[in-house]
Amino acid sequence: MGQVLVAYATRGGTARDIAEAVAVVLRDAGHDVRTADLRASRPPVDGVDLVVVGSGISAGAWYPEATAWLAAVEPKLRSTQVAIFNTCLNAANPAKRDESLAYNRAVADRLKAGPGESFAGRYVPEHVSWWRRLFLRTMQKPTQDHLDLDAVRAWASTLT
Numbered sequence: 184m185g186q187v188l189v190a191y192a193t194r195g196g197t198a199r200d201i202a203e204a205v206a207v208v209l210r211d212a213g214h215d216v217r218t219a220d221l222r223a224s225r226p227p228v229d230g231v232d233l234v235v236v237g238s239g240i241s242a243g244a245w246y247p248e249a250t251a252w253l254a255a256v257e258p259k260l261r262s263t264q265v266a267i268f269n270t271c272l273n274a275a276n277p278a279k280r281d282e283s284l285a286y287n288r289a290v291a292d293r294l295k296a297g298p299g300e301s302f303a304g305r306y307v308p309e310h311v312s313w314w315r316r317l318f319l320r321t322m323q324k325p326t327q328d329h330l331d332l333d334a335v336r337a338w339a340s341t342l343t
């Protein structure tokens with residue numbers, strides 16, 4: 184059994200739902216799993232064998248609490264297995280797979296981690312702040328939900 188931390192940054196709840204699905208898979212595999220919302224806490228990584236960290240994407244970037252936390256803990260992660268994911272709308276379009284994975288690049292480079300995964304997300308206007316709604320309205324993005332938890336579970340089962 185290993186110690187696992189699944190940390191996430193979310194605005195609309197999608198990355199949280201992904202993190203919780205990952206946590207269930209890893210718990211079922213016998214690991215001791217903690218989840219952490221990076222807006223609410225900055226969890227320590229001491230003694231953790233696997234860190235799974237993910238974020239929703241805004242204007243091509245991970246949410247700032249995720250990158251700030253990673254910058255703080257990165258020196259302690261050099262000998263820790265790390266898996267990263269993002270959730271975004273572009274991932275719903277197979278033709279935009281490279282673009283969606285590229286949102287992970289800055290984090291992957293910093294952590295010297297693999298490319299990670301990008302999960303098709305969702306956009307529910309009522310779940311995000313007014314200025315984010317405005318941004319998505321100007322981009323003509325309607326309400327949509329592409330979250331595929333089976334795909335998340337399949338990925339999670341490859342992590343240990």
Ligand SMILES: Cc1cc2nc3c(=O)[nH]c(=O)nc-3n(C[C@H](O)[C@H](O)[C@H](O)COP(=O)(O)O)c2cc1C
Nearest residue numbers: 194195196197198239240242243271272273304305
């Ligand atoms: C203000 C804003 C900007 C976004 N920018 C992007 C983007 O650049 N690329 C993309 O594919 N999706 C973009 N999205 C879609 C989100 O990444 C998607 O809704 C994701 O599932 C949100 O995750 P969360 O619910 O965990 O916050 C944007 C959404 C909002 C509200």
